[in-house]
Amino acid sequence: xxxxxxxxxxxxxxxxxxxxxxxxxxxxxxxxxxxxxxxxxxxxxxxxxxxxxxxxxxxxxxxxxxxxxxxxxxxxxxxxxxxxxxxxxxxxxxxxxxxxxxxxxxxxxxxxxxxxxxxxxxxxxxxxxxxxxxxxxxxxxxxxxxxxxxxxxxxxxxxxxxxxxxxxxxxxxxxxxxxxxxxxxxxxxxxxxxxxxxxxxxxxxxxxxxxxxxxxxxxxxxxxxxxxxxxxxxxxxxxxxxxxxxxxxxxxxxxxxxxxxxxxxxxxxxxxxxxxxxxxxxxxxxxxxxxxxx
Amino acid sequence: xxxxxxxxxxxxxxxxxxxxxxxxxxxxxxxxxxxxxxxxxxxxxxxxxxxxxxxxxxxxxxxxxxxxxxxxxxxxxxxxxxxxxxxxxxxxxxxxxxxxxxxxxxxxxxxxxxxxxxxxxxxxxxxxxxxxxxxxxxxxxxxxxxxxxxxxxxxxxxxxxxxxxxxxxxxxxxxxxxxxxxxxxxxxxxxxxxxxxxxxxxxxxxxxxxxxxxxxxxxxxxxxxxxxxxxxxxxxxxxxxxxxxxxxxxxxxxxxxxxxxxxxxxxxxxxxxxxxxxxxxxxxxxxxxxxxxx
Numbered sequence: 349x350x351x352x353x354x355x356x357x358x359x360x361x362x363x364x365x366x367x368x369x370x371x372x373x374x375x376x377x378x379x380x381x382x383x384x385x386x387x388x389x390x391x392x393x394x395x396x397x398x399x400x401x402x403x404x405x406x407x408x409x410x411x412x413x414x415x416x417x418x419x420x421x422x423x424x425x426x427x428x429x430x431x432x433x434x435x436x437x438x439x440x441x442x443x444x445x446x447x448x449x450x451x452x453x454x455x456x457x458x459x460x461x462x463x464x465x466x467x468x469x470x471x472x473x474x475x476x477x478x479x480x481x482x483x484x485x486x487x488x489x490x491x492x493x494x495x496x497x498x499x500x501x502x503x504x505x506x507x508x509x510x511x512x513x514x515x516x517x518x519x520x521x522x523x524x525x526x527x528x529x530x531x532x533x534x535x536x537x538x539x540x541x542x543x544x545x546x547x548x549x550x551x552x553x554x555x556x557x558x559x560x561x562x563x564x565x566x567x568x569x570x571x572x573x574x575x576x577x578x579x580x581x582x583x584x585x586x587x588x589x590x591x592x593x594x595x596x597x598x599x600x601x602x603x604x605x606x607x608x609x610x611x612x613x614x615x616x617x618x619x620x621x622x623x624x625x626x627x628x629x630x631x632x633x634x635x636x637x638x639x640x641x642x
Numbered sequence: 643x644x645x646x647x648x649x650x651x652x653x654x655x656x657x658x659x660x661x662x663x664x665x666x667x668x669x670x671x672x673x674x675x676x677x678x679x680x681x682x683x684x685x686x687x688x689x690x691x692x693x694x695x696x697x698x699x700x701x702x703x704x705x706x707x708x709x710x711x712x713x714x715x716x717x718x719x720x721x722x723x724x725x726x727x728x729x730x731x732x733x734x735x736x737x738x739x740x741x742x743x744x745x746x747x748x749x750x751x752x753x754x755x756x757x758x759x760x761x762x763x764x765x766x767x768x769x770x771x772x773x774x775x776x777x778x779x780x781x782x783x784x785x786x787x788x789x790x791x792x793x794x795x796x797x798x799x800x801x802x803x804x805x806x807x808x809x810x811x812x813x814x815x816x817x818x819x820x821x822x823x824x825x826x827x828x829x830x831x832x833x834x835x836x837x838x839x840x841x842x843x844x845x846x847x848x849x850x851x852x853x854x855x856x857x858x859x860x861x862x863x864x865x866x867x868x869x870x871x872x873x874x875x876x877x878x879x880x881x882x883x884x885x886x887x888x889x890x891x892x893x894x895x896x897x898x899x900x901x902x903x904x905x906x907x908x909x910x911x912x913x914x915x916x917x918x919x920x921x922x923x924x925x926x927x928x929x930x931x932x933x934x935x936x
Contacts, residue, residue, distance in 0.1 A: 475769030
């Protein structure tokens, strides 16, 4: 069994991105600039945003955080988005989700100029991904595809089973793997926790991608010997007996499943570190090839 | 084995649409208006356009065909699209594909205002379909979903295998069936002719949807006893010994497969008649609820 070291692969990729930024600034160009809109002070959101800002700085990107109080009105938030859409010094921006209940999340996402939508949540980017056109792919699916690529895991002619059919991870990951490209060119099954006889499907997977959001859901009997297992689960649970401390839990019962696998990602340190890489890759793309999406 | 009579179901649905149009005009509103842009005189395209115009007239729609010679320039075609986008008397329009090689098909599709894109090919409609938002679904996938609905074929908890991964039928059909809706809520596998051990997958299908474009590709040994088989293949081949005559061929070896099935669609007379219904449904939606997509 080979452990897929997402942390190291992400660090390598961030190094490559930093070198590209150096080349840009050496040519007298300004560095890529990512803005993040953060509403309120949710602890998990603060952590995620801080990670993104740190990664930006490590790669030489400019990073701006636009903060709003939790009682910001939808119109105020739309005004911020309009300003960021028009600000030529900003290449891409994201709105950290979730938003408070009084805000229509979909309305906010659709207000973002798709050419700056580096999270890849705007319907145009979702559609362009499905159609195989240049786009900003959603972060986690792109991270998974990059992991497979960097680990030289062939998908060609394989059967890939994606456990989880949400819009953020499961379905766009399936779309990426169906493409006539690398990684891609494989048969893809998308199923979820309600699928009857689920283990009959997951046991057929050459590559099993777990994105169901239920800690330790995938047990050993659900996995074929020699499978590649990618765990995109990131459920954040308090550590028993350690108030204020949290730990990330994957969707895979790692200790039981790992011995059966050809390769497997751990949680943390597998898919997670790749998502911020995807975000920076998208922002670099927005900065250097803005015409690609026009 | 039950034969799914797409011709009758389509006729029923066109009757329902016609009644809705009658209600509209009885209220003093104008009927829905579909325009079709046709470049050149390709025989198959002429037939398809004539079918659409006839269906429009039968339902009380206004129908306009805008013709261009085969040597129309891309700019001229874009000017036509711009005019149709701005023409408030036209609710929806389509550009009959394929276009001549000197025209950038994708550029033309993206020039269509997505709120009038009743073929559902614009990236925004593709993305909105994937995201479960109101949209104009592509005609054939919507037709397949409607057939399942009208035949009371439950998809809930079933395993649906889609054979074919193109952007027009295979992948959007998979997207529709993955939705948390009816029809939907099922495990979906998308595979293609290159998938190794393909019959291992197709034989697992409770519902098998063939959209691979290879006549009679699906043989009896590839189908489970009691499966529902939907044949979206429409390969048009000359009739031997009858010059100038053509016949549509499905992807399924019907005579061998049909005895094994719970239900099956014939070709012609299965999925085919449903596609024009989808187009008219989308146009009616555009005419009556234009705000839905704004």
